[in-house]
Amino acid sequence: MPLKYALVHEWLTPKATGGSELVVREILNHIDADLYALIDFESSQKESYLYKRQIGTTFLQKLPLARNGVQKYLPLLPLAIEQLDLREYDIILSSSHAVAKGVITTPDQLHICYCHSPMRYAWDLTFDYLKASRLGYGIAGWLTRYILHSLRQWDVLTANRVDHFIANSKYTASRIWRCYRREATVIYPPVDIEHFPFSTEKEDFYLIVSRLVSYKKVSLIVRAFNELKKELVIIGTGNEMQKIKKLAKPNIKILGWQPDDVVKKYMASAKGFVYAACEDFGIAPVEAQACGTPVIAYGAGGALETVLDIRSSGHKGTGILFKEQTTAALIEAVEAFEAYQGKFDPESARENAVQFSSQAFAQRYFEFIDTCNQNRSSQKGKILKNILRNIE
Structure with a gap:
C-alpha cells in the first residue's frame, strides 16, 4: 500500500x-x-x-x-x-x-x-x-x-x-x-528562479523589497540613503510605513505594496538590491540575483550563504556585505559597491541564484525523505530480527 x-x-x-x-x-x-x-x-x-x-x-x-x-x-x-x-x-x-x-x-x-x-x-x-x-x-x-x-x-x-x-x-x-x-x-x-526576468540593463537606482517591520531595518537603510542622496525605491508595507515616510527625503520613493509583475520589473532594472536584515535564509536577495541584480546585504545569517562578496570572490562576486547594522557601515558598503560598479557580472548573479531553485x-528534499524512510525500515527490520533471535 x-x-x-x-x-x-x-x-x-x-x-x-x-x-x-x-x-x-x-x-x-x-x-x-x-x-x-x-x-x-x-x-x-x-x-x-x-x-x-x-x-x-x-x-x-x-x-x-x-x-x-x-x-x-x-x-x-x-x-x-x-x-x-x-x-x-x-x-x-x-x-x-x-x-x-x-x-x-x-x-x-x-x-x-x-x-x-x-x-x-x-x-x-x-x-x-x-x-x-x-x-x-x-x-x-x-x-x-x-x-x-x-x-x-x-x-x-x-x-x-x-x-x-x-x-x-x-x-x-x-x-x-x-x-x-x-x-x-x-x-x-x-526560490522560483524562472519567474524572475534576467536583465543586463540596469538603471540608476537602488531597491528595497521588504515588509516594513522593525527587524527588517528598512529605517536604517533610509537614513543611510538620506545621507548618500542616491535614488532609492522601497516596495512593501507594514507597521513602520508612517515612520519611514517621515524619515525619507525626496531622493527616496515609497511605492507601498505592488503586484508581482511590478516587483519583478524593478528587481530586474535596479543597479543594486539593498538588504539590512539578519534573516535565517532571506529569499529576496536570491530573487534579485536571479534578475542579474547585485546585492548589498548585512553580512550575517543566511546572506552569508547566498551573497558572494566581490572583494573576496572576484569575478564570481554577486554583491557587497557589510559587518554592522549601522548607518555608517551601510554608507561605506554603498560607496564600495559604487567603486566596483561595472565589475559585477549579471550572469554570475544568475548562476549563483540557480543553486536555490x-x-x-x-x-534534495524528497531524496532526504526517501533515505530517512529506508533507514527507518531497515532499522525496524533489524530490531525485529533481534527480537526473533532472542525468542529462539
Whole structure:
C-alpha cells in the first residue's frame, strides 16, 4: 500500500506569503499529502493554489480575530497544535517556524521537520518582542515573560517528537543546535528562479523589497540613503510605513505594496538590491540575483550563504556585505559597491541564484525523505530480527 503523508504548517492566511509558505507549496507540487494548520483562511481565496482544498484546522479557527493572525493567542498555540489527530498517517512532514513541529506522533510514524527557524519570539527576539509590545511592561510584562518562558520549555520538549530536522540554512542549523541540541541537514528553500526576468540593463537606482517591520531595518537603510542622496525605491508595507515616510527625503520613493509583475520589473532594472536584515535564509536577495541584480546585504545569517562578496570572490562576486547594522557601515558598503560598479557580472548573479531553485529543493528534499524512510525500515527490520533471535 502507498504511504500516507500529512503536511503540517502553522497558519494559512492571505497575509502569510513568505518563504515558509513557498516550501509548503513546493512540497504539495510533488506529493499527495493531507494538509493541516492551526487556522486556514487561504483555501477560501479563489486566486489561491489551495482554493477549495480540504485542510484540517484546530479550535483556533473559530476564535474571534483569528483571521488577522493567531499570534494574539500565543499561549494557546501549543495546546492547539497538539489537538491534531494524525494517527492514520505513515509519514508526518512539518513546516515549522513556531509550533508545527509539536504535533503528537506515534512510535510507528516518521516525523521530518523542515525548520525555518526555532520560535523567534521565544528565543532570539524575546527582548525585542518585549520592548516593542505593550505587554512588555508592568504586571502584564511579568506575565508575558512567564508565557515566553513556558513556550521555551515546550519548544525544547517537542524537539524530541521530531525524528529528523531539516534547516533552511547553515545559520538556522546552528540555531537548532543551540536551542534543541539536535543536528539538522541543510536544504535551502525553493526560490522560483524562472519567474524572475534576467536583465543586463540596469538603471540608476537602488531597491528595497521588504515588509516594513522593525527587524527588517528598512529605517536604517533610509537614513543611510538620506545621507548618500542616491535614488532609492522601497516596495512593501507594514507597521513602520508612517515612520519611514517621515524619515525619507525626496531622493527616496515609497511605492507601498505592488503586484508581482511590478516587483519583478524593478528587481530586474535596479543597479543594486539593498538588504539590512539578519534573516535565517532571506529569499529576496536570491530573487534579485536571479534578475542579474547585485546585492548589498548585512553580512550575517543566511546572506552569508547566498551573497558572494566581490572583494573576496572576484569575478564570481554577486554583491557587497557589510559587518554592522549601522548607518555608517551601510554608507561605506554603498560607496564600495559604487567603486566596483561595472565589475559585477549579471550572469554570475544568475548562476549563483540557480543553486536555490525549486528544482534543486525538490530533489534534495524528497531524496532526504526517501533515505530517512529506508533507514527507518531497515532499522525496524533489524530490531525485529533481534527480537526473533532472542525468542529462539
